[in-house]
Amino acid sequence: MIHIDWILLIAGGWLLLAAVSLLVLRATRIVARWIFPAGAALGLGLLVVAIDAAFSPAEVAELLIGLPGLPMHLRVDALAAFFLIVIGAGACGTSLFCAGYFRTEEGTAPGLLSFEYHVFLAAMTLVVLADDAYTFMVMWETMAVSSYLLVTANHRLASVRNAGYLYLLIAHIGAIALLMCFGILQDNTGDYRFSNLRAVHLDPVWSSVAFGLAVFGFGAKAGLVPLHVWLPEAHPAAPSPVSALMSAVMLKTAIYGLLRVCLDILGGGPWWWGMVLLALGLASALLGVVFSTVQTEMKRLLAYSSIENIGLIVTGIGLALTFHAYGMTALAALALSAALVHVLAHAFFKSLLFLGTGAVLHATGERNLGKLGGLIRTMPWVAWLVLAGALAGAGLPPFVGFVSEWLLLQSFLLTTILPNSFLNMLIPLVAAAVALVVALAGYAMVKFFGVIFLGQPREEKLLQAHDAGSWERLGLLWFAAGVLLLGLFPTLLIELVDPVTRRLVGGGLAPAVQANGWLLLAPSGIDRASYGPIVFLCGVGAATLLGLLIARGLFRGTLRRAATWACGMGLLPVRDQARLQDSAEGFGQPIRQIFETFFHVSRELPAPSDVRPRYRVLIEDRIWLGAYLPIVRAVDAVARQVGHLQQGRISIYLLYSFLTLLVMLLLVRA
Amino acid sequence: MTADPVVLLALLIAVPIFGGMALAFLGHSRRGPGINVAFSGLTLLVAAALTTEVVQGGPVLGLGERFFIDPLNAFLVALTALVGFTTALFSRPYMRIERERGKMTGPRMRLFHSMYQLFIAMMLVALTTNNLGVLWVAMEAATLTTVLLVSVYRTPASLEAAWKYFILCGVGIAQALFGTLLLYLAADRVIGGGEGALLWTHLAAVKAQLEPNILALAFVFLLVGYGTKVGLVPLHNWLPDAHAEGPTPISAVLSGLLLNVALYAILRCKVLADGAMTNGLPGRSMIGFGILSVVVAAFFLRRQRDAKRMFAYSSIEHMGLMTFAFGLGGPVANFAGLLHMTVHSLTKSAIFFAVGHAAQRAGSQMMDDIRGLLAAGPTLGWGLLLGSLSILGVPPFGVFTSEFLILTSAMRQLPWAAPVLLLALGVAFAAVFARVQSMVFGDSNLPPVRHPPALLPVFVHLGLVLMLGLYVPPFLAGWYRQAAALIGG
Amino acid sequence: MTISGAVAQLLEIALALAGAPLLLGWVDQCRARLQNRRAPPLVQPYRVLRKLFNKESVVADSASALFRMAPYAKFGCMTLACAIVPTVSTDLPLATAADAIALVGLFALARTCLALAAMDIGTAFGGMGARRDMLIGFLAEPALLMTLFCVSLITHSTSLANMVETMNRRPFGLEPSLAFAGIAFTIVSLAENTRIPVDNPATHLELTMIHEALVLEYSGRHLAMLEWAASLKMFAYSCIGLALFFPWGIAEIDTPLAMITAVPVLAFKLAIGGVGLALIETISAKMRIFRVPEYLATAFLLAVIGLLVHQLLGA
């Protein structure tokens, strides 16, 4: 019983920190220098405990609180442990960053922020630990509310308020769907423990309904299309560390729930379940990445990229479900491992990127890509660390982003002939789509890094930008190191996810991988496919070094620094020269043209006679215009009709009562 | 303490009646509010003593079987006394400010305080009486007292509200009387005439022998009658007006207590009807009313601009939900319904405290005139925010607990109903939270007031609701269970 | 790894580094002949490299370290690519480090580095070049991946060496999916190596240039490295194509001596390939930049159709 006690202790510790920070509401120094570092330490502890727990048998615990007759059941098994690792890692780095970040209070007192922040962490931990529907829902909603309060930290801005509202509303509707899902799963037994939900045998229709509700509910939290609309609003609104946590960790709790319900409680289902997830995942991935390439606001760009990555993860899960339905254990394990590895990968690089935007925001007060640039010179630390994240986000070797991509493509490729010819047609297409998505992600990342950190500063004030403080650097460093090291030792990742896949689909890659030693990742035999990041890195390094030596050896000329030739524009002031660079819109323009159908674009073009001509292009989400606004209008229309019930005349009210009585009497007589 | 529970029972009713009489003379004095608080506190003490007695000694039946405490009304008595006390606490500074603003005068203060005490008394009578006729009388009396309280400002709007309240509830109650009459008629054949034929305990003992046809008719009249006071759609029309136009303390007790008492009356009758009838008509009709109320109220919420009015509709919604739960029946749903009664009255009264104070500061109940409560007064802002989240069914507050139980058990028993309810809940969430957020967040526009508000009750209530969300005390859970069994698990 | 393996590996790298410019020269010569111009000498690329190494290299004031590192990084990536692709032997120690997918990743890495470096200076051209290059990249990469998948669906493997061996061993037969894949691969490699009809390395017209816009700010040794890397890239692509679609004459682990014959065979195949490339470049015209997406989308679709055909006909 040791692990779960430790984990509970850590969650309790976070709650304690929350309570303490309420006492020092406005003492920014204490909150920053003591409470957040302590939280980081707890996060590290959680990471360690969870790693150990992942390889040990499941443990259960009961709290004294809860419903009468239904105390809160907790359980840590391989699946929970894996996601605890994600939480621990994310919390550790982000808290370190926070220690340096919350210097000034953004609308809310720092103590209050830290309170909400640590409650958020504890809630996420307990969501993963929950072992009965009630506990799960309570923690799930606590998580939602605390994150909502964090998002609305700066509630004086109307945009922030609206973003928070949209977020909480969709989260709540998702939670309602989950409520119905659990209502079906418990099947009138009145026993909400997961163990009982597993034992209950539903007829196929009901279990499919439950599956649908689970996908809806968790999809709303994960940001699956078409429930993604809150994500690009909420992430930019929140303080950057919070965006980092939400995007890197909170979205993953939805993935956890999906796995828990679909694969653990329902134990898989017909093959088309997998197809549903596959379709949703691909749609989200494609839409997310396409939108992220055309964004002009750095945190929106990252938010959309989160949608994309969640989409990829869900695609992997869908594939795993399909294989599982046909009893192809090895392939299911491969696909699931890909998804899980990507969970971890995304947690690391997305935190890194969001924290990077936080540092930039603090240094420049600017979130609009059109006003940034050239920061690599003024804030080298942030720039170079974020570069690692960007490369990982682009799915490039030898970073961790590539490993999951590689595994995912492998699981598509090594598809032996499925018993369903339709699927056999489909799988290659899906693989193609995934490849396209990953390539586009590279485009988005180059845009993100290039426009922010490279080129010439587009505003004078950027020249005074200061580099991140030591705490912030520490946080960034944590994630950057993770991004690189996890990428270099994928075999360890496989070891980590192996227990989970065994638990869920009854098979794992560890044996096959161990057979080839820790240098080489060959999940299905070395002759089928292999990837050795370390050798790879050494190879590239050596070759680069070789190139350097050759150049040095053969070079006879001299090296000179000079101003760039800008087609004679050198006479212009620096600011206008900087204007010559590709703007964010410009960089996204080709994608906008190719994927015109995705967007609802409204342009504001200058007339020939304009004195101060300006060009603005507004890109909106067709789903928002086509699905959400009509719903709102419909509700309002119904409300208007209903309003006529209360039209003020007492005689009418008496008539209602009279008729009600008569109708009831008639019913009785009948 | 080992006081005789029967004596306590008598005291419980005597104290507020006496208080009402005393305040009829002292109500206008400067110490009037204090005395009001004192009497409410005394009532609370008696109720607490009684509760402990019942916890230890079990149900009580006394005063010639006319009054009794059983699991079904024990917690309601405690709840009523508690909310009565906290509301008195809140109304102390609130009414002072109203008086300084000239909305209240000396006579009106007197009226307000004495009627307040009598109102509490009548509700306690209605809760503790064993005689269904007396139950009816008490309900009617409670209506009369509150009518005067609603119209206390004498503004056109408040008069209109009070008039509608009186006429609609009067008519409704009249129907309930007819139902009671039929009940008596049915009992008459089994137990013979006399007062015994209206004692609930006696009726419950012989409920199986009661003539089903008469009971069916009686239940319809009782449901429509008391349902009017519960505020079930389409009998609800008086409710938003009365809540919005009366003084805030009254809105709080109306929503928090009176509706509960009316629902309690329906429950008592349902027990008998269920006993006599086999076709489950009571349950089905309650389910129907419940769903209708929830859905209609949810859409009404979308249209509100007056803060108190909005939360009045939310009360309709929640009463509908409880009615649905009790109609559903079964141990889980009944348990949940009773729990929901408790948490709803605590939360809703807390919300009315917060909203009332906010409106008082803003000098308007229109939500567009209220901004930035968090900035204006953190306790006020957080009180309203947390209260609204709680009433909207967000954990870890207790409202979520009951909704969780109700909806999950409905999901398989009435698969068609649960989605409808959940849709309505979603609409309600969207509607209410949009408004609350705009009130709570942003920069404040509220001037300060002379007397510091008594917002402690808000946090006491929310604290209790939070506790009930995470931990239900064993004895309370025990009551709920027995009561659930009583109602027909 | 075996001795022969190590030898083969070193041989390949040396061959690539030395031979890549030669291939470039050969293609230019053929093209000039086909367009009946006076052809530059075969060693022209070497001369260019020597010239550049002797010139001074000018680095912009605003350039960061990224700018100066990029050429070497690209050179490194391309060298490794050449080392991975089985040209003379399939028994390569390094080949296990990266399979087909990782190879595509390697190319993407190189492209990204260069694009970032181009944006580093902050001129209009750099950004434009980076944008265009990434545009081509995000369309070409999936297509390339798909072509490789076509083959690996046949060979049930993504490790290059294994793919080549299997292709080599299987009895000669017509494989329609391979035909599609081959065409797609050709299109992609034209785009990737900035050849006509996508790009024309010989011009610096800002409306059309892609690769040249990227490297516009480079000079001296940095430019030399980039030129060399470009030729290496072309060499690698040609070798992949030849190895996958015409895999004959490549030594295997059990026949190390075949290496001796493998080298001339490779040279022969490359020569033919070069002629083909020159032919394509001669008969086709450079297309507008906005047409390029359609062009590459065609390649992508061809590759996907190849996959589907394979599935339909059943391997």
Place this chain on the structure above:
Amino acid sequence: MRALVEQSINLYAAILLIVSFAMISQRRILSLVHLYTAQGVTLVLATLTVAGLTRQPDLYVSAALTAVLKVIVIPLGLHRIIDRMNVRWDVEPLLNIPMTMLVGIVLVVFSFNLAMPISQLSSSIARGTLGIALACVLLSFMMMIVRAKAIPQVIGFLAMENGLFFAATAATNGMPMIVELGIALDVLVGVLILSVFMFQIREQFDSLDIRHLEQLRDDGKDER
């Protein structure tokens, strides 16, 4: 003899029904009050008859109460109010009178066949009258609906009370004493409050037309 007396109860019942119809058809407020008084008298007589037949002291008391309240106090109060406010005529009701009468007849039929099976089960001597009582209740209910002024509405309310009272007496030989007392008290207080209200409404809206009381509404047509 006894049979004759028993039948007399049915006679009173019939009178009550007729009075109710008369109330529906009556426009003059003053005569409404008169009708109400008549109703009260009938009620007293009926109660006394039942009391005499069943030898129940309670019923005598309730008869006395009725006499005091519904024959003397309330009608007087209403008269004073009417004089003070000099409202003589009701405005045109919301539903024209013949129509109302038709609906009323339907209601009577409905309530009769509703009460039929039950009154079979009643042990009371006047079981047959339950249907009539119900009919009276529903008729007064309808009157409240169609009348557009405060006073007629109140009178309708009181008539409803009478119907209930008659039902209690006829069907169950009267409710237990304590309940009867409570009801009487409530009615008294209710009437007092209502009269207070009417004065307040009068001074606020200087009219008793309750169609002024339509400002609180949610159909978006309000000017608040």
